Amino acid sequence: MDERNLxxxxxxxxxxxYSIAAALAEELADQAAIVIGPAPSVxxxxxxxxxxxxxxxxxxxxxxxxxxxxxxxxxxxxxxIPFVLVTGxxxxxxxxxxxxxxxxxKPVEAAAVLAALRRLAC
Amino acid sequence: MKLSRFIQENVRELLSxxxxxxxxxxxxxxxxxxxxxxxxxxxxxxIAVDMETESSPTxxxxxxxxxxxxAESGSAAAFYGAVRHGDDLSVxxxxxxxxxxxxxxxxxxxxxxxxxxxxxxxxxxxxNETLDQAFGESLAAYDAQARRQRxxxxxxxxxxxxxxxxxxxxALDYAIFTTDAAGIIESWPPGAEAVFGWTPEEAIGQxxxxxxxxxxxxxxxxxxxxxxxxxxxVAPDVRWHACRDGNRVFIDGATRPLIDPFGNTSGFLxxxxxxxxRKHWDERQQVLLRELQHxxxxxxxxxxxxxxxxxxTSPDIxxxxxxxxxxxxxxxxxxxxxxxxxxxxxxxxxxxxxxxxSAMGALDDAGNSxxxxxxGPSGVYLRSGTVQTFALALHELAxxxxxxxxxxxxxxxxxxxxxxxxMRRDGHPSLxxxxxxxCVDMTRAAAAxxxxxxxxxxxxxxxxxxxxxRTSYELGADGVRCTIEVPVSDATSPDVMxxx
Numbered sequence: 001m002d003e004r005n006l007x008x009x010x011x012x013x014x015x016x017x018y019s020i021a022a023a024l025a026e027e028l029a030d031q032a033a034i035v036i037g038p039a040p041s042v043x044x045x046x047x048x049x050x051x052x053x054x055x056x057x058x059x060x061x062x063x064x065x066x067x068x069x070x071x072x073x074x075x076x077x078x079x080x081i082p083f084v085l086v087t088g089x090x091x092x093x094x095x096x097x098x099x100x101x102x103x104x105x106k107p108v109e110a111a112a113v114l115a116a117l118r119r120l121a122c
Numbered sequence: 123m124k125l126s127r128f129i130q131e132n133v134r135e136l137l138s139x140x141x142x143x144x145x146x147x148x149x150x151x152x153x154x155x156x157x158x159x160x161x162x163x164x165x166x167x168x169i170a171v172d173m174e175t176e177s178s179p180t181x182x183x184x185x186x187x188x189x190x191x192x193a194e195s196g197s198a199a200a201f202y203g204a205v206r207h208g209d210d211l212s213v214x215x216x217x218x219x220x221x222x223x224x225x226x227x228x229x230x231x232x233x234x235x236x237x238x239x240x241x242x243x244x245x246x247x248x249x250n251e252t253l254d255q256a257f258g259e260s261l262a263a264y265d266a267q268a269r270r271q272r273x274x275x276x277x278x279x280x281x282x283x284x285x286x287x288x289x290x291x292x293a294l295d296y297a298i299f300t301t302d303a304a305g306i307i308e309s310w311p312p313g314a315e316a317v318f319g320w321t322p323e324e325a326i327g328q329x330x331x332x333x334x335x336x337x338x339x340x341x342x343x344x345x346x347x348x349x350x351x352x353x354x355x356v357a358p359d360v361r362w363h364a365c366r367d368g369n370r371v372f373i374d375g376a377t378r379p380l381i382d383p384f385g386n387t388s389g390f391l392x393x394x395x396x397x398x399x400r401k402h403w404d405e406r407q408q409v410l411l412r413e414l415q416h417x418x419x420x421x422x423x424x425x426x427x428x429x430x431x432x433x434x435t436s437p438d439i440x441x442x443x444x445x446x447x448x449x450x451x452x453x454x455x456x457x458x459x460x461x462x463x464x465x466x467x468x469x470x471x472x473x474x475x476x477x478x479x480s481a482m483g484a485l486d487d488a489g490n491s492x493x494x495x496x497x498g499p500s501g502v503y504l505r506s507g508t509v510q511t512f513a514l515a516l517h518e519l520a521x522x523x524x525x526x527x528x529x530x531x532x533x534x535x536x537x538x539x540x541x542x543x544x545m546r547r548d549g550h551p552s553l554x555x556x557x558x559x560x561c562v563d564m565t566r567a568a569a570a571x572x573x574x575x576x577x578x579x580x581x582x583x584x585x586x587x588x589x590x591x592r593t594s595y596e597l598g599a600d601g602v603r604c605t606i607e608v609p610v611s612d613a614t615s616p617d618v619m620x621x622x
Contacts, residue, residue: 017420018511018584019427040587063416065507088416088423107423 006114007032009121012048012058014072015086016040016065024059027110041065045072049079057117058083062094073098082120084113125245126173128231129166136226137162143222161205164198165256166223172252173245203260207267216264220257224250295396297333297373300380302389305330305348317373317396319366330392333363335370351377352387359394372401424510425453431576452517455481456510468503468611471542471553472496478516484529484538493529498542502553503611508589512608515585518577519557519604528559528601535561536601544610553610559601581606 011033015021021038028035036052039045041064049055049072058076060069060083069085076083085098088106102116129136140162206216227249236242290298290311297317300309310325318325318333325332331344338344338361350357357377362370375394382388428449436442455477459469475496479485484494504512523529528536542555578595581604585591591608 016588017424017427018580018587019431020423021587022583023427023430038587088419089412090415093412106419107426109426 005031006057006117006121008034009056009117010034010036010052010054011117012036012045012052012055012060012076012081012083013038014040014045014059014064014069015061016063017061020061024110024113027114031114042067042069042071045069046075049075055079055081057081057120059113059117060085062087062089070095070098073101084116084120086113123231123234123236125227125231125236125249126170128234129170129173129227132230133163133166136166136230139230140223140226143226144219161198161202162223165202166227168198169249169252169256172255173248197256197259199256199259200263203263203265204267206260207264207271213261213264216260217257220253220260224253297375297394297396298392299325299330300389300391301330303387305344305390308389317365317371317394318363324366330390335362335364347377348390351379351390355379359392363394370398371396372398421453421457425450428453428514435575448521449514449517451481452478452513453510456513460506460509463506468506469509470500471502471504471555471610472498472500474504474509474513475516475540478513479520482517482520482524484520484524493537495537495539495541497540498555499544502542502544504553505589505609505611508608511580511584511588515577515580515606518580519602522577522602523559528562533562535563537561545607547607547609551610551612553606553608555606555608557602557604557606559598559603562601564597564600 006028011028013021013024013028013035015024015038018040021040025035025038036048036055037045039048045060045064055076058072058081060073060076062069062085073083073085082102084102084104085094086104086106086108087094091099091103091105094103102120104112104116123131202219203216206219228246290313293313294316295313297314298311299307299314301307307325307328307330310320310322314325315321320328320332329344331339334344343361347357347359355378359373359375359377361373363373365371373394374397375392378391378393379387380389380391429446432446432449433442436445456474459474459477463469476485476489479491479494480487480489485491520529523536523538527533528538530536537560539558539560540555541558542553545552545554581593581595585593585606585608589608591606593607594603594605596603
């Protein structure tokens, strides 16, 4: 399968755990992707989306300090920006409208997130 | 031969013939085949005696004497009537018994070639008279028995009705009620009133729909339930229901059709238990289970990233093993503290600090140390979601202090002061912490190998990122100085356990 290179892609990272966010940002930087964020909260993520003139992809952790990330997902969906959902819960807790999205369950390796992003970038 | 004598002499033959006839319509195992023959024999003999004695006073006495011998109380005929009632035979079947007896006897007697004279007519008349008399006695006994039984079953019915009413009226946590075939409420016992709130006056005459929620009514659930009950014999009714006061009650029950004697559905019986409390409890369990699963998964993710971080900064596998084990230990201690919490409890900052420093050997068993000064209020509670990252940061600070800083073996003069106070930032409660190491020989500390960077990263980046903390970290002239100001739990605000 021909997977697109992430180099130059602008990738929004939304994840409230610093070490996970930092590790993912580092992996993306290694792929020459441009990391937007990371953002630890819905409020911060919405602000980044609003400010970003161009966004290509996003990685969204579902639960942010007890808040759900769906307001961010809705804005991205409206703008046609593909995203990966990462959750610490079971798949069946994801609302039906997102079940067609790429969903990864924690713990997930950075390599799996990168692979999912490459597929979306195609 | 006189008819009475003929009967006396041929009793057995007559009876066996009669039995053959009467058993053809009596149910199997009934009196006809179970010794009724003895009563029938007595009836027959009594009739013969009756015919003999006619109506003279002496005859009357003899008759009574004879009959007394035959049946002590009442007559054999009366007994026979009662027994036939017990056999579930109808009155007309009892009459048929006697018709058969009459025909059997007369047919056999006439066969003996009795001359057709006045004597024969006289005897026929007399026979019919006494037979009718016996039939009358049987009938009266049959009737009396029927009356007794009716009275008995009515009493039993009244008793069982009273018992059922008692059950229905005392089962206050069971909503039991009935409707007609269209779903209109017909009975509304106290249990239904206790669960749903409507009085019988308010409920009876209303459609059972009133007990359903608006969404279920709109979705046609009440009609569907009656349809299923009718088709399947029972329809489960396990859902939230509406109460009079607008509250909702979770009912675990079923709806069953009431079938009349003709097999038609005459209404419905609804029986349900109020399981609202249990439902809430179940839901709470579900939430807890989900959170537990979520925390476990998240923890695994943190364990993985810490490993990755440690691997990148370890010069060799021994150093990796040592640092990683130490960090996992700190993570495990936090999980231990968190798991001991009761619902709604928080972890106090001072408890976290003491647990961490004690575990690392920086405090003795009594929680003291000559080189460590702890000062600040107890009972400043951390938000549960922040505890883990906070503990890791403290762990890194303590690790560095023990390895190269104020608590290191070769830094005999080194001192650590940890002061904290509760304050408010932008109107929100927060905790201000100062970690100050002093009298550290920085020329020796500067020789520290790589690996101390993680603590600094946690404090400078992770705490601000994850906990909205304001932090500073600097290497002073005689040791590390670090300040952390972090929002803490407000006793009145709901605690948020989750993150990730």
